[in-house]
Amino acid sequence: MTMSLPADLWPEVKPDAARRLMYAAVESFARVGFHGTTTRDIATAAGMSPAALYVHFSSKAALLFAISRDGHQQTLEMVQRVAGTDGAPVDRMRLLVERFVEWHARRHVVARVVQYELEALPADEYAVVAALRRRIEQFVQSLIADGVKDGSFTVPDEKIAARAVLSLGIDVARWYSERARKTPKALGREYATLVLRMLGSSAR
Amino acid sequence: MTMSLPADLWPEVKPDAARRLMYAAVESFARVGFHGTTTRDIATAAGMSPAALYVHFSSKAALLFAISRDGHQQTLEMVQRVAGTDGAPVDRMRLLVERFVEWHARRHVVARVVQYELEALPADEYAVVAALRRRIEQFVQSLIADGVKDGSFTVPDEKIAARAVLSLGIDVARWYSERARKTPKALGREYATLVLRMLGSSAR
Numbered sequence: 001m002t003m004s005l006p007a008d009l010w011p012e013v014k015p016d017a018a019r020r021l022m023y024a025a026v027e028s029f030a031r032v033g034f035h036g037t038t039t040r041d042i043a044t045a046a047g048m049s050p051a052a053l054y055v056h057f058s059s060k061a062a063l064l065f066a067i068s069r070d071g072h073q074q075t076l077e078m079v080q081r082v083a084g085t086d087g088a089p090v091d092r093m094r095l096l097v098e099r100f101v102e103w104h105a106r107r108h109v110v111a112r113v114v115q116y117e118l119e120a121l122p123a124d125e126y127a128v129v130a131a132l133r134r135r136i137e138q139f140v141q142s143l144i145a146d147g148v149k150d151g152s153f154t155v156p157d158e159k160i161a162a163r164a165v166l167s168l169g170i171d172v173a174r175w176y177s178e179r180a181r182k183t184p185k186a187l188g189r190e191y192a193t194l195v196l197r198m199l200g201s202s203a204r
Numbered sequence: 205m206t207m208s209l210p211a212d213l214w215p216e217v218k219p220d221a222a223r224r225l226m227y228a229a230v231e232s233f234a235r236v237g238f239h240g241t242t243t244r245d246i247a248t249a250a251g252m253s254p255a256a257l258y259v260h261f262s263s264k265a266a267l268l269f270a271i272s273r274d275g276h277q278q279t280l281e282m283v284q285r286v287a288g289t290d291g292a293p294v295d296r297m298r299l300l301v302e303r304f305v306e307w308h309a310r311r312h313v314v315a316r317v318v319q320y321e322l323e324a325l326p327a328d329e330y331a332v333v334a335a336l337r338r339r340i341e342q343f344v345q346s347l348i349a350d351g352v353k354d355g356s357f358t359v360p361d362e363k364i365a366a367r368a369v370l371s372l373g374i375d376v377a378r379w380y381s382e383r384a385r386k387t388p389k390a391l392g393r394e395y396a397t398l399v400l401r402m403l404g405s406s407a408r
Contacts, residue, residue, distance in 0.1 A: 031323075035240025115378070116320055119235075160386070160394050167375040168368060174319070174375075175367070182364070190364050198402045 005109055010070060018056040020046040025063040029113045034064055034120040064117060065125040071114035072132035075103065076139075083139040089147030090201050096143065097165065097195045098188035104172040105184035111173035137162055144199065154200035165195050209313055214274060222260040224250045229267040233317045238268055238324040268321060269329040275318035276336040279307065280343075287343040293351030294405050300347065301369065301399045302392035308376040309388035315377035344369055348403065358404035369399050 005023060013019040024045035028037040039060050043053040057063045082096045104111045121129060141162035147153030155161040168191055182190065209227060217223040228249035232241040243264050247257040261267045286300045308315045325333060345366040351357030359365040372395060386394065 032239035033237030035236035036238070156397060157394060160391070161398070163379070164372060164395065164398050167372055167379070170378070171371040171375040175371070187364070190361060191368065193360060194365070194368050194402045197404060198398045200401060 006107060009107070009110065013066075013070075015056075017046070017048065017052070021048070021053055021056055021063060022067055025060075026067050026110055026113050029064065029067075029117055030109045034060070034113075034117045061120070061122050061125065064113070065121060065129075067110065068114050068118065068121065068125075068129050069132070071107075071110060072129055072136070075100070076132050076136050078103070079136050079139045083143045088152065089143060089150060090152050090196060092143055093147065093153075093165075093199065093201075094192045094196060096140070097169065097192040098185075100166070100169040101172055101188040101191045102184040104169050105176045105180070105187050108173045108176045111170075115170050115173055137166065140165055147199065147201070152201055161199060164198065168195065210311060213311070213314065217270075217274075221250070221252065221256070225252070225257055225260055225267060226271055229264075230271050230314050230317050233268065233271075233321055234313045238264070238317075238321045265324070265326050265329065268317070269325060269333075271314065272318050272322065272325065272329075272333050273336070275311075275314060276333055276340070279304070280336050280340050282307070283340050283343045287347045292356065293347060293354060294356050294400060296347055297351065297357075297369075297403065297405075298396045298400060300344070301373065301396040302389075304370070304373040305376055305392040305395045306388040308373050309380045309384070309391050312377045312380045315374075319374050319377055341366055341370065351403065351405070356405055365403060368402065372399065 005027065009026075010019050010022055013022060021042060024042045025037070028041050028045065037060065039053055040050050042060070042063065043050045046053070057066065078099050079096060082099060083092055085092060118126065118129065141158055144153055144155060144158050144161050144165075148155065148158065172187065172191075176184075176187075180187070209231065213230075214223050214226055217226060225246060228246045229241070232245050232249065241264065243257055244254050246264070246267065247254045250257070261270065282303050283300060286303060287296055289296060322330070322333065345362055348357055348359060348362050348365050348369075352359065352362065376391065376395075380388075380391075384391070
């Protein structure tokens, strides 16, 4: 697995030690999974003692939760910003897919953890993240509904179509690496075209 | 995670003890990941001693390889059977997506392991599985090329389009569970329609 974490992840997390622990955790979770990682592994990779880790995070699960919640919140804010404007549904959908795909390509290591380690979250933390996911899906679904209403989209099932739109973007995190032929931006544009076709739009 | 393994997995694997170990392994890999599983966990779940496990598989990685190779071979055979016939590209693609999606929904626990634990394979075993994956991608890509040639598909980039077709199906393994509103078969049909649209087909 190519491990490459953008330098600008979590600029808002303070102090530096906490951010360093999140970097170390995400790297190890992506490589050997949540259950294959110990808090000692994370502390060591961040150049700290296990005791110093507990100053910032109460457990390995608390680290996973911080990473997962942040990833979902960023995505929700982006989706809300794009889907919630009053532009034409086709334009909003194009922008949404471009940004969503670009995010999953550029941050593919983080996105893998965010998407594939969900089941490792304790029940209460899982519920918080599941609620964020539902809101993301709802925004996409209601954007599709807007397009169906104004005649720019036709889909057999709006819920399944929303699922497929998000699915295409999420799966980018699984296969994307720095060796991919397309930049995250170019891939986003290409996928936006595919999605608009999938939604039965003639604006392609 | 809903653990439900179809009873008819690996009918060709003999003896029963080896098949039982594969069931136990896939269940644990899907639940806590390859790195979160020990050979002792697998042996215990299969009602055997660790020593008895080694009679059938030389290592935990050998179990993962058996599961992964079998999943990829089944998929390749299906893709080859459907894509390699001389029907119209639209009909072949519809059938391919229906079967591919149905496989990933019905066997979602196995498919998760097959798709998401790839990086845990040792280099030689990884190479075998990667070669099977490339052949699957090539069949899909050349089916798209057939459709472009006879005018039934139009895509900006055949390689990216093939990736997107497979991506949609693979991601089903991530989100599908027995609680999903659609049966594997119904989901396959719905996704086939979405894919044909994505490929610019008018036959939808």
